[in-house]
Amino acid sequence: MAQSGLDPKDWDAFRAKAHEMLDAAVDQMAGAADHPWQPLSEDPAKLYAIRDEASSGTFDPTSLVRRLREEVLPHHGGNIHPRFWGWVQGSGLASDFLAAMASVAVNANLGGRNHGANEMERIVIDWARSRMGLPETASGVFVTGTSQATVLAFQAARLRVQKNLRKEGQKGQALTAYAAEGVHNATKKALELLGVGSDHLRSVPLRSGQMDFAALRDMIRQDRAAGALPFLLVGTAGSVDLGLFDNLDALADAAQAENLWLHVDGAFGAWTRIADNPYRSLTNGIERADSIALDFHKWFYVSYDCGLCLMRNEEEHRAAFAARPYYLEGAESGLAGGEPWFCDYGIDLSRGNRAIKVWAALEMFGEEAIGKAITGNCQLAALMGQIVEEHPEMSLAHPVVSNICAFTADKGLPSEEQSELNARIATALQESGEAVFSTTKVGGVTVLRAAIANHRTQEADIHEAMKAVAREARRG
Numbered sequence: 001m002a003q004s005g006l007d008p009k010d011w012d013a014f015r016a017k018a019h020e021m022l023d024a025a026v027d028q029m030a031g032a033a034d035h036p037w038q039p040l041s042e043d044p045a046k047l048y049a050i051r052d053e054a055s056s057g058t059f060d061p062t063s064l065v066r067r068l069r070e071e072v073l074p075h076h077g078g079n080i081h082p083r084f085w086g087w088v089q090g091s092g093l094a095s096d097f098l099a100a101m102a103s104v105a106v107n108a109n110l111g112g113r114n115h116g117a118n119e120m121e122r123i124v125i126d127w128a129r130s131r132m133g134l135p136e137t138a139s140g141v142f143v144t145g146t147s148q149a150t151v152l153a154f155q156a157a158r159l160r161v162q163k164n165l166r167k168e169g170q171k172g173q174a175l176t177a178y179a180a181e182g183v184h185n186a187t188k189k190a191l192e193l194l195g196v197g198s199d200h201l202r203s204v205p206l207r208s209g210q211m212d213f214a215a216l217r218d219m220i221r222q223d224r225a226a227g228a229l230p231f232l233l234v235g236t237a238g239s240v241d242l243g244l245f246d247n248l249d250a251l252a253d254a255a256q257a258e259n260l261w262l263h264v265d266g267a268f269g270a271w272t273r274i275a276d277n278p279y280r281s282l283t284n285g286i287e288r289a290d291s292i293a294l295d296f297h298k299w300f301y302v303s304y305d306c307g308l309c310l311m312r313n314e315e316e317h318r319a320a321f322a323a324r325p326y327y328l329e330g331a332e333s334g335l336a337g338g339e340p341w342f343c344d345y346g347i348d349l350s351r352g353n354r355a356i357k358v359w360a361a362l363e364m365f366g367e368e369a370i371g372k373a374i375t376g377n378c379q380l381a382a383l384m385g386q387i388v389e390e391h392p393e394m395s396l397a398h399p400v401v402s403n404i405c406a407f408t409a410d411k412g413l414p415s416e417e418q419s420e421l422n423a424r425i426a427t428a429l430q431e432s433g434e435a436v437f438s439t440t441k442v443g444g445v446t447v448l449r450a451a452i453a454n455h456r457t458q459e460a461d462i463h464e465a466m467k468a469v470a471r472e473a474r475r476g
């Protein structure tokens with residue numbers, strides 16, 4: 001036994017406590033419908049006070065397990081609940097429990113070297129690559145989420161136009177990027193972070209819900225005339241507000257004609273690739289992207305965090321990140337073998353195993369079932385849309401395209417009062433535990449918004465929630 005004592009003294013006693021914890025955790029997911037979000041009723045400073053004397057000396061997990069059950073499990077964000085449709089949040093899968101246990105036991109560091117977890121990540125990346133239709137020569141890396149994947153992709157895009165960027169820093173002509181109105185803030189943030197600057201992100205207007213290419217061409221021409229270097233076109237597969245999709249084929253044509261890197265933000269919408277039509281066809285053309293950012297923790301339902309950055313050209317991917325100082329030298333064999341290393345594909349050196357969550361979901365449920373759940377979510381959003389349209393007072397903010405339904409509860413009111421009513425309904429239903437809608441602004445009006453990335457939602461949930469919305473709207 002090591003002197004630190006930082007292992008349980010009695011593994012069997014620990015095992016019994018671990019079983020108790022697992023039971024409580026599984027009960028919570030199995031009974032997800034009984035656990036809506038609730039505001040924290042206690043002072044968090046007291047609730048989560050660090051009491052490191054509790055088991056000092058004995059290293060007994062009893063007090064830890066009690067506090068996890070009583071203080072951690074009850075106070076959650078509610079996104080495993082079947083009527084949670086706020087923002088775009090995933091619902092979590094039972095396979096995550098099993099993947100997490102294996103991950104903890106192995107405690108793999110996937111920065112590199114020669115071990116099984118890296119091989120698994122490569123296989124899962126290759127699976128995702130093929131589903132997106134990228135060529136076999138493409139590469140990828142698991143990351144926290146689409147926000148980080150976007151930074152990686154844009155860095156590679158910059159390298160394409162400035163070969164010595166890593167050494168020299170950005171210099172010369174100002175770089176400009178283009179995205180349709182409604183692009184997620186992750187694009188702006190990545191450009192800020194990389195020193196391109198958000199002033200150099202052009203917001204291309206929409207025409208009937210999709211990028212106006214005549215306007216794009218004008219903007220590019222003006223920027224070139226002013227001495228700037230257009231380098232990046234960002235397409236959206238599933239906009240965060242309304243679930244709209246750019247015409248990715250047309251974007252790929254434009255990127256080719258203008259010599260731009262095409263990046264697709266497919267945070268949730270990329271997974272329409274494994275859904276049924278008409279939803280699958282929303283992502284036609286995604287296979288022509290230079291890079292794709294997507295999440296598994298949203299519309300692939302696995303637990304947080306789990307995102308992926310895919311790049312069409314592995315050489316360009318490595319050119320942006322590969323670096324091996326002497327202490328990371330690889331070897332022909334032994335643990336320092338196992339090329340390529342993921343630290344050469346992104347920012348992180350030390351990395352946990354995120355791919356195992358996807359691998360476990362595919363092993364336990366299979367791609368077809370996940371695809372069906374995605375199609376089902378779109379059908380439920382369409383059902384919600386239909387209820388809105390059939391209701392005399394309600395009105396859609398935009399026709400339902402994928403899994404997002406945005407609407408106002410009372411179209412008869414002046415805009416300002418509509419905004420107040422919709423915001424009030426969202427809060428009231430969150431607090432009553434009946435349903436979680438979030439809000440967004442469409443045409444200056446705050447509207448209710450359901451983004452269904454939830455495999456637990458059933459038709460009855462939609463009907464019940466919409467009854468609750470109508471009831472709150474009548475209350476005024």
Ligand SMILES: *Cc1c(COP(=O)(O)O)cnc(C)c1O
Binds near residue numbers: 145146184239266267
């Ligand atoms: C959620 C989201 C992002 C950001 O992704 P994270 O995984 O939260 O970092 C980017 N784009 C879209 C369209 C999103 O929905």
